[in-house]
Amino acid sequence: MVIGMEELLKQFLEFLSVEKGLARNTIESYRRDLKSYLVFLRSQHIPDIKFTSKTTIISYLLLMQKSGKASSSISRACAAIKSFYHFLVxxxxxxxxPTVNLDTPKLEKKxxxxxxxxxxxxxxEQPDTSNPLGFRDKTMLEVxxxxxxxxSELISLTVDDVNLDMGFLRCLGKGSKERxxxxxxxxxxxxxxxxxxxRKKILKGxxxxxxxxxxxGQALTRQGFWKIIKKYARKAGINKVITPHTLRHSFATHLIENGADLRAVQEMxxxxxxxxxxxxxxxxRTRIKEVYDKTHPRA
Structure with a gap:
């Protein structure tokens, strides 16, 4: 019996939800990656998943690489494809x-x-804290x-997740793991x-x-926050490419530069x-080398 590829994907996603109990965001990630793979199969005039091979999968991953996809995106897509084929077997x-002994293409890690x-x-320093929304933006950036x-964790926080007296917050990360x-x-x-x-002024009752x-009075979206941080980066005269993760990366780098334990940073x-x-x-290490090259008289 031939089952359409879209139907097979639907069954796989239901398996991940019902039997594996994966988080909704994780399942959505699988759906996006595998949808793209199925689009590729159709572009190659492959009507059924039975007609695919290891060569087919490698061709798709190499196409992603040529298209400029990040190595993390390609690795994630490879993992999704492997899981899909395991399910089909x-x-x-x-x-x-066909994914047995399939290795993710060796890619440069940016x-x-x-x-x-x-x-x-x-x-x-950029948000105008004299108005409620500006104060909210300042608080979000500081946090x-x-x-x-x-x-995604920031915009999902509730008031109950914050303990100001003890100086900590509780958040749900990937796989609904609390930390x-x-x-x-x-x-x-x-x-x-x-x-x-x-916050009361913004909510207006x-x-x-x-x-x-x-x-x-509704939760901010990830896209909404991205626009906020890009706006303030322009105002600050920062010409680097800003992403929603920029402050997260900066947080970790600055901690390690100042001697923080790697395991503690991993936990946070x-x-x-x-x-x-x-x-x-x-x-x-790269930044230390840059400083050396710029400042040492015999570098």
Whole structure:
């Protein structure tokens, strides 16, 4: 019996949700990656997943590389494709798994862009704290740089997730894993004033437990925050490419530059694997070399 590729994808996603119990964001990531793969198969006039091979998959991954996709995106797509084929074998839709012994193409790992301490200071100075939304923006930027949490975690925070007296916040990371992250004194001070006074002015009588709200009293979106941080980066005269993760990367790099323990940084960032955190040690080594080359008289 031939089942359409879209139907197979639907069954796989249901398997991830019902039997594996994966988080909604993780399942959505699988859906996007595999949708793109199916589009590629159709472009190659492959009508059924049974007619694919290891060569087919490698061709797709190399096409992603030529298209300028980040190595992390290609690795994630490879993992999704492998899981999909494992499922198809399990369901006996195909007999052989073409991803057996398939290695992700060796790709150059790009170092994340980070801001200097001086650039972070300029960025944090940009919001106009004399109006409620500007004060909210200032507080969000302070919290991001103070904690290194992801933007998705920031916009999901509730008022109950913040303990100002103890100086920490609770957030749910990837895979719905909860972690406790300390907050610096600057961020605590802004959070206290925001929660006790400013947030009420933005809500205008509306009720919600979401910590950071927009002018309609609703949770901010990731895209909405991205626009906010890009606006302040322009005002600060920062010409680097800014992403929602820029302050997270800067947080980790500045901690390690100042002697923080790598395991502690891993815990704060919520990385499952220490190798993910180690990228920031490469950044600091690169920056040290740049400083040496610029300042040593015989460099």
């Amino acid at each position: 399990r369901e006996r839709y195909i007999q052989e798994d 170092l994340p862009r980070v801001l200097t301490v001086e650039e972070v200071e300029r960025l944090l 991001l740089y103070a904690t290194g949490i992801r933007v 406790i992250v300390p907050i610096g004194s600057f961020a605590v001070n802004y959070l206290r004033q925001y929660i006790n006074d400013v 509306k009720s919600t437990n979401i910590l950071f709200v927009n002018h309609m 960032l919520g990385h499952a694997d220490i190798s993910t955190t180690q990228v920031y040690t490469h950044i600091t």
